[in-house]
Amino acid sequence: MRTIVRGLAALAVALGSAAAAAQFPSKPVRVLVPFGAGSSTDLVARIVAQPLGTALGQPVVVENRPGADGIIAAEQVARAAPDGHTILIATNSPLSAAPHLKKKLPYDPFTDFSPISLLGRYTFFLVVNPAVPAATLRDLVAYARANPDKINYATGNTTSIVQTATFATLAGVKIVHVPYKSEPLAVTDLLSGQVQMMFSSYATVAPHIREGKLRALATTLDARSPLLPEIPTVVEAGMPRFPIVSWAGFFGPARLPPEIQQRLNAEVTAVLRRPEVNEQLLRQAFMGSGSSIAELAAFAREQYEVWGKAIREAGIQPE
Secondary structure, X not given: OHHHHHHHHHHHXXXXXXXXXXXXXXXXXXXXXXXXXXXXXXXXXXXXXXXXXXXXXXXXXXXXXXXXXXXXXXXXXXXXXXXXXXXXXXXXXXXXXXXXXXXXXXXXXXXXXXXXXXXXXXXXEEEEOOOOOOOOHHHHHHHHHHOOOOOEEEEOOHXXXXXXXXXXXXXXXXXXXXXXXOHHHHHHHHHHOOOOEEEEEHHHHHHHHHOOOOEEEEEOOOOXXXXXXXXXXXXXXXXXXXXXXXXXXXXXXXXXXXXXXHHHHHHHXXXXXXXXHHHHHHHOOOEEOOOOHHHHHHXXXXXXXXXHHHHHHOOOOOO
């Protein structure tokens, strides 16, 4: 009798899941962005949102929820109804770095989310205010060594936090951390000279580099960026390769019905294959790349381990 009851319960769940999937989406889909308007993640979300909404037959609305290294947005999605109408554009900040930077999180990076698809990877550059007497990365290291604690560095996300800590450790320099909620806020003070250096994604600083208001010294990519081919990699500039990857992907809340998860995966990966979408992403130096659900789950776990190792080696203590 118990076996029959359990079987009927499982059948009811399956039928309910299928019915929900058949009706999905029944209203606009919200994409929560862990960073502010104008940030690289915000721009990527907006590039993908419009064609994704067309494919789904409902608007895809981008909502910014900046703060706490992406934890605020991630927590809201983790607590959302698992019906596919609330999605997180997760980056390494809430899922790879925050678990190692914080002693306690309001969510579990593995059990509280349903992977949907990888979106791609960011390009980061080390930039300085032109008042800093450094034309190359070696110049910056020499200046920082000669002036301990005289350089203030900005961070607007966990990538910049870990990359700058890694840089300081490898270069043997003492520099002062000034954290910001997002890159655009950090760049404002970088332009004014209140902070002097920053590891930033391309989209946020590119206009200022072109206008000569900021100076790019190196990229953390393995190869030079085609958007700024004159800027060397950190390896070419004389430092070891940085171990971490800055990435973004779509995740829903845990217990997202498989049919909805698969529908979203199919539509997102199809959008990312469109030449016009890839062209827009490349203009932001974002390397678009979809994935299967299983591939994103494996990638997220791998990056969790890689970021944890990099954070420990940089000597960053959890708060």
